[in-house]
Amino acid sequence: MSERPQSGLALLSRPETVCVVRESELDRVVRLAGSADRGPSTLRRHEIGPIAGLCSELVAALRADRSVDSAIGQLERGAVEWARDGIAVDAVLDMVHRCVRVILEPGDDIRASELVDLLGSVSAAVAAAYVRYALDVTGHSDHARDNLAEQLIVGSRSRIAARDCGVVLAAEYWVLAMDIGDESRDDSTDGLDERVRARRAMTRIRLELDRACDGDALAALSAQGGTVLIPTADRPEHHVDTVAAALSRAAGRRITVTVVRAELDDIPAAAECAHELLEIVRRIGRVGGVHRFSDFALEYQLSRPGPAQEYLRTVLEPLAVHPELLETLRCHIANDLNRRKTARMLHLHTNTVDYRIRRIAALTGFDAKRCPDLWYLRSALVVAGMPIEGKAK
Structure with a gap:
């Protein structure tokens, strides 16, 4: 068989054992899948080509009773590129099903169970690739925002760092000191190591914090707690109580919060005050909930030397x-x-x-x-x- 010319299928290198699809067959699949009875595709022709080619190879492997692992692997690597190009995951999965429907022929000796397994494996591979890409992108973004939060807390404010991670610094913040309880409310018989539980709780806390604060909050957190900065604009004081309760539910742990209001330049002093207040709250045995300076002003004063x-x-x-x-x-x-x-x-x-x-x-x-x-x-x-x-x- 003659070598296929460079086209959309040249996105990835192919091992020699994978069946090469004829260009004319590929064009037919692209044309029919792009205008299937489900309505016009949201993908352009050059975006459909690689998907159609990989689907053709998958079906060919299934017809010949060969392993589809190699083609699945290439599809997963290709999905990372499509995610990077901004192609929506639902558009990719829709196109996979369109292409498979076009490629299948009435005389194909393929059992329904085999086809279901194949589509399941394809969907799982594409979804995994998109999740990995999203976590990678989010991880870099979170790292930059975490660094910015740490800079604000220690007093080395940098508008350049804020601009680099797409954050517009607010004039005033609620400064939260947080203590995350080490006793999980989750089922302790689930067989998970406590470190795994803590890591999952931290992931849920970050996601819930982002949701509850519309992505405006900055945080420097560990598995034990940390500091959170929430812009005060359009957020009354009781919003902190709502956020703290949501974080506790998401984490499955009792979270104790102390809060101090501060202007941007006063964040370092406010963070120090909030954590001193948190230590006082912990010493007298209060666990969970939100505690304000006004609630413990006398206790705070007693903590001063004298x-x-x-x-x-x-x-x-x-x-x-x-x-x-x-x-x-x-x-x-x-x-x-x-x-x-x-x-x-x-x-x-x-x-x-x-x-x-x-x-x-x-x-x-x-x-x-x-x-x-x-x-x-x-x-x-x-x-x-x-x-x-x-x-x-």
């Missing part, structure tokens, strides 16, 4: 050798002194919770059942574990 902080450091010292009492106190305060909730959280009897609260009162001199004492205990929890001024964090 005589009050020095005194509060001594309040919980008697509990240092009783970690179970310290954990009970933290949970009890986080649960607004609801002994039943505390008991459920710690897998204890409510009487045991009452006993531990009495022990805390005996050791520290502060009774959590009394409002003035409770304030001191709560404040002491805020200060506990904070670095002492002059020492490295």
Whole structure:
């Protein structure tokens, strides 16, 4: 058989074992598939040619009872090129089916099951190629946006970097510090490694963040949490609550968020404040939800160095050798002194919770059942574990 001249089928190199389709047959397939009874194709003739050629080779291999793996592989590699050229995946799959219908002849000894398997393999190969291309493009874009977010957070703002990744910097942002819980709400018996679960949760978080914020949010995230910047324009404060709830549902994990409002140039200080606030929220045992500076202004002030902080450091010292009492106190305060909730959280009897609260009162001199004492205990929890001024964090 004479060698086929260079045409649309020359898109990819062919192994010698693959049947070469005659140019006249290819022209017929292109012409008929392009104007099939389903209506005119959205593809142009030079775009149909490579698809028609590969479909012809697939059907020829099926007729001869040969493996179609080589042709499927070439189709998948070709699909990457079509994705790069901006050809829609539905147009490619539609054309594959059109071409196969034209190529099949009434006398073909091909079982329906074989044809279904072939079309299934083709569809899977094309879809996989488009997904790989989309992930590759998105990955580069996300990397550039992540770098921009990191620059804004540390204070090295670059309008050039923003322009390079297609971002118009806003005048003001909601600055979110996020803690992503390490306990998945997904089925823990699914056999997946926790690292795989965390990676999938992070992918869902990024996709949901992009959806909930119309692609305007910038984020520097890890599996444990990070910082998110959301432009405030046309977004009231309660929008942050909506976004946080959506992210938690998407991740299947409890996400704790603290939020501070800041102008563009003040983002570094706001991010530092938001993460300090997040640490305070975590210390007093609050998990999940959105927490604002106004909710913890007093606790935040107590975290500043001074005589009050020095005194509060001594309040919980008697509990240092009783970690179970310290954990009970933290949970009890986080649960607004609801002994039943505390008991459920710690897998204890409510009487045991009452006993531990009495022990805390005996050791520290502060009774959590009394409002003035409770304030001191709560404040002491805020200060506990904070670095002492002059020492490295």
